Amino acid sequence: MDRRRFVKSLSAAATVASVSSLARTASAQSGGNIRIGLLAPLTGVLAAGGKELVEGFELFWKQNGTTVAGRRIEIIIEDDASNPDTALQKARRLVEQRDAHFLVGNILANTGLAVAEYVKSNGVPYFISVVAADDLTQRKRIPNVVRVAGYTASQMPRPLAEFAYKRGARKIITISQDYTFGHEQCGGFAQTFSEMGGSIVQQFWHPINTADFSPYLAQIQSSGVDGVFVMETGADANRMLQQYSNFGLKGKIPIYGAMNLTDQSVIRTLGPECGGIFSSAHFCEGSDNAQTRKFVSDYEKAYSKLPSLYGFSQYACAMWINEAMKQISGKVEDRAALLKAVNGITLENSPLGRPVKMDRYGNPIYDVFIRETRVRADGKFWNMPVEVFPQVSQFGKYDPETYMKQPSYSRTFQGIKK
């Protein structure tokens, strides 16, 4: 290389350097804004759910304005591609390059766990409304990871087990997707049900994206059980409901479903095959509570569909964060204060229509509804409340310390009392 070319390349390098440092000062100067990093799976297996997550979040700010204590709120959305490595990379970028004050979002447990591990090292607050992996607020709690308007996987199915037992079910088969979310939801149900005196006859675990359920359905048919606990999400839930009905089991053996089985994201496209199914969740889009009704109709107006758990959760999450930020006058830089505010709030006016607050472990305590899918006047199906179990925490009726001594739910440990 001759000298002239050397000088040329050197000056090019210098230009690059100065441009990048310019960009940095520019972003530092906009420190007036509150920057929220929203991670959502906009591509990959959970793209549909990710979109609803973003919709729910945006709806709240559209309704309530994007200013808190005089500071503008800037929402930076990143796609986690339903992949934990991408989620981690995007989380890093949101914090280190886009200077996000805190992170919210993610759906899949593995993406959430990856991001949680990252924020563990740097203390950035991370608010999860959908990621349900039990241990995040139990055995492996990270103080700056809080389930704002979220829930743990095993929290919701426990009341359902009580409900099933009270309805007379004694012998139950469980069928569930073979991954953590399935193991944990199933475990919550199986442990409670068996401790009440019922028996778990058999447990089926199938890989995610199972096309054909008939081998399981045939066994269920000939087993003589009086109930089936079904834990399915997404396309699996869709297929399961259709095949259960095609198999002629519907109406004969009642389904007790985990919350996602009859979520709007599943039953929106289904007909009568999804009717009359019991499930349990804190949110019930068919509830006649005034605040729930208002939220549902607003959401329908904005996106012309009924809200799913994803949309609702992220909406409530935005509301919760907003309250917390108001309490600390928008000083989100003070992470300790932000976390304290988030943990201390009693959310009064959420779409649930009931006050919600956190337990001591960063997970909300909810009134959990038993819901039944019924048809609405316009032919659409939705979940209507049947019964309510007040003040259900992530530990159910157990003492937290004793509960956390038992192992986490897995395929091999379901807490079943013999």
Add this chain to the structure above:
Amino acid sequence: MISALKRRALWVGLGLFFVMVLPFIFTGYKTSIATEILIFAILAMSIDILAGHSGRTPLCHGAIFGVATYVVLYYVTVTGGSVWVGSLLGILAAVLTAVVFALLAIRTSGVYFILLTLALGMIVWGLCLRWTSVTGGENGLRGTVRPEWLANQVHLYYFVAVCFVVLTYAMWRFVNSPFGQTLKGIRESESRMRTLGYDVSIHLFLGFTVSGLFAGIAGALYAFFNSFVSPSTVALAQSVEGLLMAIVGGAGSLLGAIIGSALVIILENAVSLYTERWLMVLGFMFIITMLFAPQGIVGAVKSLMTRYGRKPAQKSSQ
């Protein structure tokens, strides 16, 4: 000749200088991107040993890479061992995986080799996904494995950079050694090499194993960098990405693999700022490369340089 050597030395020196001052130019998050580029450059170069220099295109290097990452994270976070022993075990595991893969795959060539290595890689992926008690299944394994003095991003960058320089030199020596020349001979004509008395199978086997060793080292470094591993690290997509880096940059040239890695990772990061459809943009880039620069970027630059009079630095460095 001397001037060519001098010129090459100058370029190498300039490259080294750039690698060393990079954290001062690209601070913060960009340093971590640079770290990632270097790690994946090692992976892409290890793939290039097979794809470019031996004429065997493997689709299993993501799996070999990820095995090392898994072992490091398992050893450190689950059994609580030292990270250096863990890294050693991880690299060993990767080499063992490569040995098994090589034994099964080297007798085939062309499409059959691609398909066989793809299937072998998928086995590792399936194992990581289903062997929940060890691999953590879908959730993977998490935990910081970095020792205290590497906690800082810039320190980690320099650590990776030193490894990168040493490994690049090692790989460059390897492909330019008589052994490497034999591999090239096999690439050009297997039957001729056999007639000349070379044991093609042994050479390919060793080539595959050495390539696995380097992929394993990259995988161990990735454990340092990512503090997390899940089945997506050993998935087919990872193998494909590594291979694309090698091909886009220019198969048969280690420099190409480095450029490819930089290009793919920078594009991934830059494009995804503007659109969530960044995979599509990446796809288009690959198609365009294949259409207009089938020899990769390095190949295209070389042919441009020849066309405009200046001979490329003698018989190409790699």
